[in-house]
Amino acid sequence: MSTEDASARYNYAPGPAQLPTEVVAEAAQAVRSFPPHGRSILELSHRSTDFNAISEQAEGDLRTLLALPDDYAVLFLNGGARVHYALWVQNLSTPGDRLGLVDSGFWSRQAIAEARKLRDVRVLPESPDPADYADLSPADTDGLDFLHYVSNETLTGLSMPTPQAACPLVCDRTSDFLSGPSDIRPYVLCYAGSQKNFGTAGLTVLVIRRDCLREETGLAPGLSYAVQARTGCLYHTPPIYAWYVSALMLRWIRDQGGLEEMERRAQARADLVYSCIDASSFYANPIAPRARSRMNVCFTLADPELEIPFLQQAETAGLIGLRGHKVIGGMRASLYNAMPVAGAEALVEFMRDFERKA
Numbered sequence: 001m002s003t004e005d006a007s008a009r010y011n012y013a014p015g016p017a018q019l020p021t022e023v024v025a026e027a028a029q030a031v032r033s034f035p036p037h038g039r040s041i042l043e044l045s046h047r048s049t050d051f052n053a054i055s056e057q058a059e060g061d062l063r064t065l066l067a068l069p070d071d072y073a074v075l076f077l078n079g080g081a082r083v084h085y086a087l088w089v090q091n092l093s094t095p096g097d098r099l100g101l102v103d104s105g106f107w108s109r110q111a112i113a114e115a116r117k118l119r120d121v122r123v124l125p126e127s128p129d130p131a132d133y134a135d136l137s138p139a140d141t142d143g144l145d146f147l148h149y150v151s152n153e154t155l156t157g158l159s160m161p162t163p164q165a166a167c168p169l170v171c172d173r174t175s176d177f178l179s180g181p182s183d184i185r186p187y188v189l190c191y192a193g194s195q196k197n198f199g200t201a202g203l204t205v206l207v208i209r210r211d212c213l214r215e216e217t218g219l220a221p222g223l224s225y226a227v228q229a230r231t232g233c234l235y236h237t238p239p240i241y242a243w244y245v246s247a248l249m250l251r252w253i254r255d256q257g258g259l260e261e262m263e264r265r266a267q268a269r270a271d272l273v274y275s276c277i278d279a280s281s282f283y284a285n286p287i288a289p290r291a292r293s294r295m296n297v298c299f300t301l302a303d304p305e306l307e308i309p310f311l312q313q314a315e316t317a318g319l320i321g322l323r324g325h326k327v328i329g330g331m332r333a334s335l336y337n338a339m340p341v342a343g344a345e346a347l348v349e350f351m352r353d354f355e356r357k358a
């Protein structure tokens with residue numbers, strides 16, 4: 001968070017999300033003057049050696065964090081992640097392919113709608129439970145060429161484990177990427193917008209198995225994963241500042257102790273807030289315990305009339321961004337990588353205090 005905004009102590013917004021103070025300070029300094037360049041980073045050429053150093057560091061740190069095998073390419077593309085609901089279909093599959101898409105909630109339904117415009121789609125499971133995830137078996141994916149799912153449904157706070165599938169997996173990891181260790185090998189493609197766990201808005205990162213980079217897609221070159229990989233994601237002028245902020249965040253994650261440490265903090269934060277909800281009849285969370293997200297903790301108040309005072313008093317206490325998504329209402333605390341455990345403690349203290357006084 002900004003060092004100058006002393007009144008907003010913690011930002012629980014779903015993204016763009018809170019960033020570490022030291023990352024914001026370094027990014028702000030680079031806007032004023034980026035020493036290797038001699039002027040603002042906003043004027044830095046994407047074809048300069050200085051930018052090359054930034055992109056190499058970002059990719060190197062991402063590869064180290066994920067222990068990424070050489071047969072995977074990393075693409076740093078302009079945002080948003082949502083564009084890839086159509087692009088993954090056009091880049092990876094061919095007409096005649098049968099695609100499976102898991103329905104786990106709001107974002108997966110956006111992905112299903114896009115895929116349906118382009119290919120034959122099977123939606124799994126047939127009757128999704130909005131409060132729990134589906135236990136898919138490899139038999140459910142028989143005859144499919146790809147299975148797509150959303151690992152974390154940001155709106156409802158539902159987390160899906162890696163499905164058991166007999167076909168290659170594609171995953172929208174936008175709201176839980178780099179929040180803990182993850183084996184990339186079951187996937188041919190993972191993609192994530194940077195604005196939640198590893199940067200600011202404007203960038204989407206793709207990790208894609210190289211043998212899936214098809215040249216013959218018929219797509220405009222800027223939309224082709226193969227062209228972007230071949231040109232080092234410089235086919236068009238990339239969002240260099242968002243890329244730079246992600247480079248800072250990837251280095252920060254590495255320096256903090258990597259993905260194991262991110263997972264330890266994520267668990268600690270989520271445990272604090274869910275324990276507070278479960279210990280009270282004043283707050284409620286509808287998601288089945290095994291499916292609860294560590295990134296987005298949604299809750300309602302027993303008396304909906306108290307929601308506005310809750311949000312107003314939270315803001316006065318310096319806790320911002322707690323309003324739930326307009327589609328489902330209620331409250332949502334997004335607890336991404338840059339949220340300190342103290343941010344979850346502050347929220348819990350406020351929630352207990354609000355309940356006592358209500």
Ligand SMILES: Cc1ncc(COP(=O)(O)O)c(C=O)c1O
Pocket residue numbers: 014015079080081082083107150152153154155172173174175193
């Ligand atoms: C899981 C998930 N996927 C996709 C998106 C869309 O991301 P973007 O706005 O970068 O297109 C979001 C945004 O919140 C999200 O939470």
